Amino acid sequence: MGFSDSTKDKVTEKQLVKDLQAGEMGSFEQLANLYHEKIYSLTFNLTRNAMDAQDVTQEVLLILFRKGHTFQGKSAFSSWVYRITLNASYMKLRSRKREPNVSIDDLLPSFNKAGFQQEKIQDWSESTESLLVNNEIRKVIQKAVDLLPDKEKVVFILRDVEGLSTEKVGNILELTIPAVKSRLHRARLFLRKKLAAYFGEFKTRKESK
Amino acid sequence: MICCKECIELLHDYLDGELSPEIEASLEEHFADCPPCIAFVNTYKSTTRLCKDTLKSNDIPDTVKSRLKEFVDKNKNT
Numbered sequence: 001m002g003f004s005d006s007t008k009d010k011v012t013e014k015q016l017v018k019d020l021q022a023g024e025m026g027s028f029e030q031l032a033n034l035y036h037e038k039i040y041s042l043t044f045n046l047t048r049n050a051m052d053a054q055d056v057t058q059e060v061l062l063i064l065f066r067k068g069h070t071f072q073g074k075s076a077f078s079s080w081v082y083r084i085t086l087n088a089s090y091m092k093l094r095s096r097k098r099e100p101n102v103s104i105d106d107l108l109p110s111f112n113k114a115g116f117q118q119e120k121i122q123d124w125s126e127s128t129e130s131l132l133v134n135n136e137i138r139k140v141i142q143k144a145v146d147l148l149p150d151k152e153k154v155v156f157i158l159r160d161v162e163g164l165s166t167e168k169v170g171n172i173l174e175l176t177i178p179a180v181k182s183r184l185h186r187a188r189l190f191l192r193k194k195l196a197a198y199f200g201e202f203k204t205r206k207e208s209k
Numbered sequence: 210m211i212c213c214k215e216c217i218e219l220l221h222d223y224l225d226g227e228l229s230p231e232i233e234a235s236l237e238e239h240f241a242d243c244p245p246c247i248a249f250v251n252t253y254k255s256t257t258r259l260c261k262d263t264l265k266s267n268d269i270p271d272t273v274k275s276r277l278k279e280f281v282d283k284n285k286n287t
Contacts, residue, residue, distance in 0.1 A: 032281045040269050054273045058280050065284050109249070115212030123248035125255040141263045160257055161264045185221040192249075192256040199252075 017077045020068035028068065032061050035078075038162070039085050045157045046089045048146055052096075056088045063088075075171055082164075082172045086154065104149055104186055107193040124199035137198075144194035148187055155180055156187035211235050213246055220253060 013034060019027035039060050044053035063084055071080055110118045148156065158169045159180065170180045216239050222228050223236055240246050269277070 028284070029281055032277075036277055036281075037269060040273070041265075045264050050270065050273065054276065057273075057277060061277070061281060062284065109214075109217055111212070111214040115214035117213040117217075117245045117249070121245040121248040121252070123251050125248075125251035128255045128259055137259070138263050141260055145260065145264065156260075157264070160261055163261075181221050185218075188221075188253060188257060189217075191260055192253050195256050195259065196252060 013077065017071070017073075020064070021071055021073070023069045025065070028065050031064060031068075035064075035081055036061065039081065042082070042085055042157060042162060043089045043092075045145070045161060046086075046154070047092055047096075048142060052089075052092045056085065056092055059088050060085050076168075079168065079172045082158070086172070090150075104152060104190050107190045108186065109189060109193075122196065122200050124196065127199060140195065140198045141191075144191050147194070148190060152183045152187040152190065155183040156191075159184050160188070210242075211239050213239070213243065213249075216240070216243075216246055217249060220250065224250075224254065 013031070016027040016031050016034075020031060036057055040053050040057045043056040044050065047053060047056070060081065064081070071077060112118050145153065145156070154173065155169060155175075158164050158172065159166065164172075166177055166180050166184075169175070170177050173180070175183075216223075216236050219228060219232065219236060223233065228236070240250065
């Protein structure tokens with residue numbers, strides 16, 4: 001949803017970016033409309049703090065306003081916006097004391113010498129099918145994502161949450177495609193294990209009722 | 210036959226349909242005989258879906274939205 005009906009994007013983003021590069025600031029409001037939710041959502045998922053997300057969104061919009069004309073078009077405009085957003089979010093995070101990340105390797109699946117799974121794997125997927133995301137699950141998921149190491153977290157958020165393509169994520173983070181895939185897979189494995197701990201317990205609780 | 214470890218390493222590409230038909234067939238052959246891997250695949254997919262549903266719904270609070278609008282209005286008029 002944009003700020004107002006009068007600024008509906010009738011012109012293509014490409015043209016708006018061209019106008020911004022040419023210093024025509026009329027395009028700024030429309031680009032802000034197109035991007036402010038994406039910027040806010042990405043920042044909120046990285047910082048988990050509404051105030052920080054608001055600050056970063058303003059900061060990024062201000063950079064678009066003041067420095068939009070310096071955008072050179074070497075990569076997509078959206079990649080540029082995402083990169084600025086990530087940098088601003090990391091600056092914000094550096095100023096805050098954070099919980100240390102846990103080692104991702106401790107939460108990856110374990111196998112025996114023959115390469116077969118060692119743990120008992122419960123299939124809790126069915127109990128999530130009809131599940132509405134309630135506050136308890138939301139907190140479990142948010143906490144698990146917050147514990148992800150930064151390298152995996154950012155790939156997971158851009159790819160799985162924001163829905164960007166593998167290529168696009170590689171472009172934004174300057175990573176190869178195999179590197180994006182590997183980090184995303186590690187993030188998913190980590191989160192699966194965290195959710196397994198929750199749903200395993202959830203199932204046990206339900207069965208004992 | 211390939212083992213669980215190899216299957217799980219290839220899971221990302223398998224779900225994206227990016228494996229060669231031969232490797233995909235080997236994975237499916239393994240899954241047909243390995244309930245723990247089926248449980249793993251199902252819960253891996255559920256994890257992705259649940260996380261997306263949860264984290265995608267970061268709607269901007271109305272107060273923040275109006276502050277951002279004020280901010281944009283102020284700047285566009287400078």
